Amino acid sequence: MTATRRLVFVSGTLALCAWVLVPIYLIALGAFGGRAGAFKWPKEIVPSNASLDALMLFVKIEGVWNAAVNSVIAAGLTMLFSIALGAPAGYALARFSFRGANAFRLLVLLTRAFPLAILALPLTVTFIRIGLYDTPLGVALVHTALALPFAALVTASLFTGIPRELEEAAWVFGCTRLQAFRRIVLPLALPGIAAAAIFAFVISWNEVFAASVLTVRERTLTAYLLTVLAESPLHYRFAGGFILIVPSVLFIFAVRKYLFAMWGVSSK
Amino acid sequence: MTQSRWLPYALLAPAMVFLGVLFFVPLVQTIVLSFQGDAGFGLGNYGKMVGDLNFGLSIRNTFLLVLTVIPLQVALALAMGLMLQKMTFGRDVVLWVWTIPLGVSDLAAGLVWLALLQNTGYVNSALFAMGLIPGPTAWLNSETPVTLFVAVVLAEVWRATAIVLVILVGGLQLIPKEFAEAAEIFGARPWTRFVKITLPLLKPSLQSALILRTVLAFEVFAVVYALGGRNFPVLVGEAYAWQRDNQNYGVAAAYAVLIMIISLAATVFWLRVLRVKPEVQG
Amino acid sequence: MAGIVIDRIAKSFGSVTALQEVSLEIADGEFVALLGPSGCGKTTLLRIMAGLESRSSGRVLIGGRDVSDLKPWERGLAMVFQNYAVFPHMTVYENVAFGLAMQKKPADVIDRQVKKAAALLHIEPYLERYPAKLSGGQRQRVAVARALAVEPAVLLMDEPLSNLDALLRLEMRAELKSVLREAGTTTVYVTHDQTEAMGLADRIAVMYGGKIVQIAPPTQVYARPATTFVGGFVGSPPMNFLPVDSQDGRVTLGGQSIPVPGSGARILGFRGEDVTLAAPADGLALTVRVVEPMGSHTLLTGRIGDAVVRIVAPSSTAVRAGDVVGLRLDPARVVFMDPASGLALDAAA
Numbered sequence: 001m002t003a004t005r006r007l008v009f010v011s012g013t014l015a016l017c018a019w020v021l022v023p024i025y026l027i028a029l030g031a032f033g034g035r036a037g038a039f040k041w042p043k044e045i046v047p048s049n050a051s052l053d054a055l056m057l058f059v060k061i062e063g064v065w066n067a068a069v070n071s072v073i074a075a076g077l078t079m080l081f082s083i084a085l086g087a088p089a090g091y092a093l094a095r096f097s098f099r100g101a102n103a104f105r106l107l108v109l110l111t112r113a114f115p116l117a118i119l120a121l122p123l124t125v126t127f128i129r130i131g132l133y134d135t136p137l138g139v140a141l142v143h144t145a146l147a148l149p150f151a152a153l154v155t156a157s158l159f160t161g162i163p164r165e166l167e168e169a170a171w172v173f174g175c176t177r178l179q180a181f182r183r184i185v186l187p188l189a190l191p192g193i194a195a196a197a198i199f200a201f202v203i204s205w206n207e208v209f210a211a212s213v214l215t216v217r218e219r220t221l222t223a224y225l226l227t228v229l230a231e232s233p234l235h236y237r238f239a240g241g242f243i244l245i246v247p248s249v250l251f252i253f254a255v256r257k258y259l260f261a262m263w264g265v266s267s268k
Numbered sequence: 269m270t271q272s273r274w275l276p277y278a279l280l281a282p283a284m285v286f287l288g289v290l291f292f293v294p295l296v297q298t299i300v301l302s303f304q305g306d307a308g309f310g311l312g313n314y315g316k317m318v319g320d321l322n323f324g325l326s327i328r329n330t331f332l333l334v335l336t337v338i339p340l341q342v343a344l345a346l347a348m349g350l351m352l353q354k355m356t357f358g359r360d361v362v363l364w365v366w367t368i369p370l371g372v373s374d375l376a377a378g379l380v381w382l383a384l385l386q387n388t389g390y391v392n393s394a395l396f397a398m399g400l401i402p403g404p405t406a407w408l409n410s411e412t413p414v415t416l417f418v419a420v421v422l423a424e425v426w427r428a429t430a431i432v433l434v435i436l437v438g439g440l441q442l443i444p445k446e447f448a449e450a451a452e453i454f455g456a457r458p459w460t461r462f463v464k465i466t467l468p469l470l471k472p473s474l475q476s477a478l479i480l481r482t483v484l485a486f487e488v489f490a491v492v493y494a495l496g497g498r499n500f501p502v503l504v505g506e507a508y509a510w511q512r513d514n515q516n517y518g519v520a521a522a523y524a525v526l527i528m529i530i531s532l533a534a535t536v537f538w539l540r541v542l543r544v545k546p547e548v549q550g
Numbered sequence: 551m552a553g554i555v556i557d558r559i560a561k562s563f564g565s566v567t568a569l570q571e572v573s574l575e576i577a578d579g580e581f582v583a584l585l586g587p588s589g590c591g592k593t594t595l596l597r598i599m600a601g602l603e604s605r606s607s608g609r610v611l612i613g614g615r616d617v618s619d620l621k622p623w624e625r626g627l628a629m630v631f632q633n634y635a636v637f638p639h640m641t642v643y644e645n646v647a648f649g650l651a652m653q654k655k656p657a658d659v660i661d662r663q664v665k666k667a668a669a670l671l672h673i674e675p676y677l678e679r680y681p682a683k684l685s686g687g688q689r690q691r692v693a694v695a696r697a698l699a700v701e702p703a704v705l706l707m708d709e710p711l712s713n714l715d716a717l718l719r720l721e722m723r724a725e726l727k728s729v730l731r732e733a734g735t736t737t738v739y740v741t742h743d744q745t746e747a748m749g750l751a752d753r754i755a756v757m758y759g760g761k762i763v764q765i766a767p768p769t770q771v772y773a774r775p776a777t778t779f780v781g782g783f784v785g786s787p788p789m790n791f792l793p794v795d796s797q798d799g800r801v802t803l804g805g806q807s808i809p810v811p812g813s814g815a816r817i818l819g820f821r822g823e824d825v826t827l828a829a830p831a832d833g834l835a836l837t838v839r840v841v842e843p844m845g846s847h848t849l850l851t852g853r854i855g856d857a858v859v860r861i862v863a864p865s866s867t868a869v870r871a872g873d874v875v876g877l878r879l880d881p882a883r884v885v886f887m888d889p890a891s892g893l894a895l896d897a898a899a
Contacts, residue, residue, distance in 0.1 A: 013351060017365045023380045023426060024368070026390050030383040041404055042393035081286075089283035096276035104280060111291060112480060113535040115487045118504065118524040119290075121511060122297035145290040152283055168602050169635035171622035173700065174652030177275075179623075187639045206373030208490040209504065213511060222375050226490060230497055234386060237494075241379025248371030256364050260438040 024245060030238030031055055038235035058239035067224035068243070070136045071205055074220055077140035078147055078204035079197045085144070086151025087193060091181075093152065094159035095167075108149040116146050120210035127214060134218045142210045147200035154199070154258075158192040159185065195258035198251045206248060298528075301521035313518035317526070320519075326501040332417070333502070334485045337424045341481060342474070344425065345432035349440050350462075363437070370430040377427035378494025382408075385419050385495070410499040420500065423491045428484065432477045439473025440466070475542040482534040486527055503527050552613025552703040552736060553578040554599065559608035561594055561760075568594045570760045571608065581730060581737045582765075583747035586757035587783065593708055595757070596740045600706050601625050612704055623652075628702035630710040634693040636681045642668075642692050643677040649700035667699035670729050687718045694726065698733060705730070707739045711746060723749055744784045748772065756780050773821075774885060778892040781819050781885070787849065787860035789819045793889065804834030808881045811895045817887040822849075823862040824883040827869070833876030836861065841871050850875075 029047055030038060034054030059065055093101060120142050124133060132138035162185055170180035205222075212223040219227065225240040232240075252259075305312035317323055348366055352359060369377070384390045387404040395401045407415040443466065451461045467474075489504035498505065507523035510516045556574040560567075569591045576582045584592040597603035599610055601622035609618045617625050628649065637645050644651075646667055650660045668674045671691040681689055690710065697705055710726075711719045727750050730737055741747050747754045748768040755765040756776075764776035775781035781789030794801045794817070796810040801818065810816055827833075836859055842849040843865060850861040850869060861877065869875055886895045 009351070009354065013355070013362060016348060016351075017362060019426070020365055020368055023384055027380045027383045039388055041388045042396045043388065043390050044393075045390070085283045085286050088279040092276040092279035096272075098273070098276045100280075101276070104284070107284075107287065111287065113483055113532055114291075114295070115483060115504070115524075115527050115531050116291070117487065118507065118527055119294035119298060121507070121517065121520050121524050122294050122301050123290075124511075125517070126294075126297075141290060145287065148283060148286060163633060163635065165631045165633055165635035166637060168600075168622070169629065169631055169637075170648075171602070172600055172625075172627055172629040172706075173649035173696070174623050174626075176621070176623050177272075179652075184637060202371050206371070206376070208373060208375045209487070209508065212508065222373060222490070225375060225379075226493065229494060234382075237379050238383050241376045241383070241494075244376040245372055245380070248373070248376075249368055252368060252371035253364065256360075256367070259367060259370070259434050260441070 024249075027238050027242050027245070030235065031058075031242035033235065033238075035233065035235050038233065038238065054235060055239050055242075058236050058243075061236070063219070063224060063228075064221075064240075067219045067221045070139075070215075070218055071221040073136040074139040074143060074211070075201045075204035077137060078143040079201045081140065081144040082147040082151040082200040083155075083193060083197050086148050086196070087155045089152040090155025090157075091159050091185075093156040095164065108152055111145075111149045117142070117207060117209040119145070120213045124213060134215050136218065136220070139211050139214050139220060140204065142214060143204035143207055144200075146207065146210075147203045150203070151196050151200055154196040155189070155193060158189050158196075162188050192258055195255040198255050202248050202251050206244070295528075298521050298524050301517055302525045305518050313522040316516075316519050317522045320506070322498075322501040322506055326503050326506045329417075329500055330486060330488065330502045333420060333424065333488055334482065336421050337428075337485055338478070338481055340421070340425050341429045341432050342478070344429050345436050345477070348429075348433050349436040350466075352437060353440060367430045367434055369427045370434065372427050373490070374424075374427060374488070375490035375494055377423045378491040381419055381423040381426070381491075382495055385422075408496050408499070410496075413500065416496045416500050419495050420488075420492050423495060424485070424488065427491070428481065431484075432481055435473050435477040435480070436470065439470045442473075443469045471542050472544050475538055475544065478538045478542070479535050482538065483531045486531050486534065503530075553580075554704060554736060554738065555609075555611040556595070556599070557609040557611065559595065559598055559610065560606045561591070561598060561603070562606050567760055569598075569605075572757075572760070572762055574755060574762060574765065576736060576738065579734045579736055581739065581750060581752045583739045583741055583751035583754045584757055585741055585744060585747040585754050585784070587742060590757040591760040592740045592742075592757045596706055596708055596738060599704075599738065600627055600629055626702070627704050627706060628697035628700050629706040630693050630697050630708065632709040632712060634686075634689045634713075636689050636692050636696070638681050641678055641680055642673060642684070645681070645692055646673075646677075646695045646699050648696060653700070663699045663701070664695075667695040670698065670732075671695045671725075687714055687722065690714060690722060694729070698729070698735070701733075702735060705735045705737045707737065709741055710739075712741070712743070719746075726750065745786070748784070754784075756784065758783075773883065774894065775819070776894050778817060778819065778887050781887075785821065787822045787862065789821055789885075790857070790859045790861075791887075792818045792820075792854060792857050792859075794818045803879065804876060805832065806834070806879060806881070808879065808884060810886055815889050816895070817889050817892075819885045819887060820879055820883065821862075822860045823847075824880045825861060825877045826880075827861075827863060827867065828876040828878050830874045830876045833878040836875050836877055838869055838871055838873050838875060841869060 032047065032051060032054055033040070034051070034057070037054070089104070093105065123142060127133035127138045132141065166184050167180050170184045171177070175183060208222040208226055211220040212226050215223050221240070221244060225237070225244070229237065302313050303309055303311070352363060355362060372380070385407055387406050392401060392405055396403065406412065408419055409416070447465050447469065448461050451465050456464065487504050488502055489508065492500050492502050493505060498509065503523060504527060507520045507527070510523065511520035554576040556572055558571045558573050559569055560571045561569040572591070572595060584595060586592045594603055598605045601617070601620060605618065609616055611617065612625065637648065640648070643664060646664045647660050650663055665674070668677055671694055673688065673691045673695055676684060676688060681692065684692065693710070711722055714722060723746060739747070739750060751768060753765055754768055754771045755762045756771060757763065758779050764771055764780050771780060771784055775784060775789060778791060781791070793815065794803065794810070796813040796816050799810055799813055800807050801810050801816070834854060836852045836854055838850050838852040840851040842851070846865060848863045848865050848867050850863050852859055863869065887893060888895055
């Protein structure tokens with residue numbers, strides 16, 4: 001590459017990095033700036049009187065802490081359900097050729113072509129009847145429907161990546177199927193499964209529509225923010241947005257190695 | 269594999285049952301609900317939906333958004349993906365930074381851009397500093413539909429390009445370097461190589477990225493809501509409002525059915541337009 | 551220690567027949583190679599013995615016990631896989647100890663056996679390492695050590711050397727032979743490499759199209775192939791075949807009269823090294839197209855009529871491409887096949 005082209009290339013890369021990072025930096029400023037910061041004019045790009053107080057003030061608002069806890073519970077349950085249900089399905093898809101395997105793959109792909117969260121609409125009625133309405137468990141169930149197809153396909157590609165011969169070797173040397181899975185397959189697949197679990201967590205943590213439709217008092221953080229959006233002051237909105245972003249960004253960092261396994265063509 | 273006919277089915281059963289109960293049942297319920305009204309079974313809900321003032325507006329807005337955002341995202345993600353391929357230094361860090369928005373929810377993305385674009389926000393401060401505006405200016409209310417639209421597009425491109433990028437980078441990694449090198453030896457210029465080699469081989473990834481993104485783009489809602497409230501009606505937002513504010517499940521379900529039909533149509537569209545012949549698949 | 555009996559094992563995948571009623575008896579302590587081209591069913595047969603593949607019909611007996619319906623973990627075998635299948639998350643020691651640990655052997659027994667197997671395969675320096683840090687050849691040794699550590703009655707090997715480079719393969723082959731001879735383990739060894747099968751096995755079972763076409767000691771498979779396929783598959787260069795016409799039990803080639811079983815059309819087979827070169831007039835005339843000096847010998851390729859013929863000539867030969875040479879066959883070493891069935895015709899018949 002010539003020097004000029006190199007310069008254009010590097011500055012383009014940096015500009016795109018700034019495009020991603022600067023807005024996050026600015027909402028962080030907004031979150032830590034408090035009421036005074038939100039209405040300050042004109043704004044400065046460096047923090048002037050940022051403090052943790054503004055954020056703490058937000059957390060202490062009636063309902064916020066409860067909503068955050070509900071979000072964590074719903075996301076945790078979603079993680080648990082989607083791996084518990086999805087990993088066995090993924091293992092079946094990876095290791096067996098059986099009648100119906102393609103039908104199942106198709107079903108999973110079909111769920112991707114559907115705006116799944118919208119299916120929460122009729123579930124409100126059912127959930128009210130069986131007492132799941134307005135509970136983190138109910139939200140988690142719907143979120144699992146969102147995350148499960150992912151978990152199944154991701155774990156399928158993980159298990160496919162572990163040579164079948166390793167398992168067969170374990171069998172020949174005296175392991176039953178379950179022992180071989182526990183001693184050979186699981187240790188090798190564990191990091192990937194953890195990544196899939198984290199992804200399920202993020203899917204639930206970020207979901208707005210179903211969570212809003214299925215709760216009134218026991219809101220998740222997203223549902224809470226959505227419903228109080230209109231009447232809450234700007235700095236609270238920024239604080240809420242910032243709190244939503246932080247865990248997701250950390251999680252994405254943790255699973256960065258597995259992003260391609262999760263979204264690549266192989267998991268189509 | 270050893271003789272174990274029942275095992276795969278046993279492993280699959282829990283997921284199947286779950287998806288049956290929480291995917292198929294609500295799917296059917298939604299359809300049934302959309303035809304159930306006060307006056308019995310019929311098209312009443314659909315009539316109410318179409319007759320609503322916001323209906324035409326939300327259809328127009330949603331399609332406008334999809335048609336603007338998706339080409340931008342694909343072009344940007346392609347450019348980013350090709351840049352990553354050329355990168356010799358710091359590739360992993362850049363890739364991580366570029367994929368951060370993957371973890372950002374649409375609601376959070378809306379709030380992020382609200383911080384930038386609100387009356388006394390950072391963008392206005394910058395414009396003010398440059399002498400382009402006299403003071404705090406409103407961009408996001410019903411009197412400024414164009415700038416509100418631009419704001420939503422910015423927020424969506426900012427948030428959801430990452431997913432396209434990841435899928436395309438995954439696809440680019442699958443293309444052996446030898447193909448481009450062979451083309452280069454036969455004298456193909458970079459642009460020709462991109463059009464004749466890279467793009468056709470990337471078709472499966474493009475297809476799956478476009479399907480995923482289009483379906484999600486028709487679900488756009490929280491970004492819009494965070495930035496402009498109901499100043500910029502979109503389909504899912506209307507469904508939410510009918511359910512939440514009007515307590516009318518039937519019309520909400522009618523919207524849901526409409527969104528599902530549009531999503532399915534979009535999927536079929538991409539499957540046909542970017543058809544990958546089985547014998548060409550690697 | 552145990553012998554193996556394969557009793558009319560058949561296997562089909564849907565409408566495709568992989569094995570058609572194969573029977574085979576392997577004596578205690580014997581080393582049998584299953585040799586054949588890819589798709590001949592040799593790996594399927596081995597995997598059925600291991601219990602990794604289901605059979606359509608037939609029985610497998612190991613040490614007199616019918617194991618046909620047992621799971622792989624109930625058969626008490628050991629196996630070496632083509633890609634080694636060394637567990638990447640365990641150290642070499644843990645890998646070698648794996649089978650013994652599964653048998654719940656006491657720690658001191660495990661330790662003794664692991665050390666013994668490691669010494670046998672010269673992997674003691676690597677015992678604490680993880681497989682990722684080992685070369686292909688070293689991983690192969692770990693896989694063999696893991697199999698030998700359990701002192702199995704029967705050892706199954708699926709193309710264990712095919713992923714090694716040529717030199718390493720030669721070295722491992724010799725080592726494998728001495729180690730297994732010492733252990734006296736009944737071994738079934740699948741390979742498509744005829745030199746491996748020749749070098750290692752007590753008997754070779756040549757498989758083709760889901761059947762065993764010949765089972766015999768290596769020298770006999772080489773010198774007396776049961777079919778044209780075996781002759782063409784075993785040996786490098788492969789056996790040469792000429793169509794001949796038998797008149798009253800004799801055929802005359804280049805002035806040589808050779809006895810033939812029966813009369814009519816026959817295929818005459820001879821090995822490239824079983825001829826002597828002579829003047830063109832004194833033998834079967836061969837027009838040499840290509841001359842390849844191999845060091846130990848020189849390979850001549852040419853045609854006799856429509857048949858391609860390869861001759862192993864002494865490296866001192868002065869023949870050049872385009873020359874015509876005469877071949878004199880050794881009547882005691884030629885074989886005759888039936889042109890329709892490809893089956894060898896017994897000289898006595």
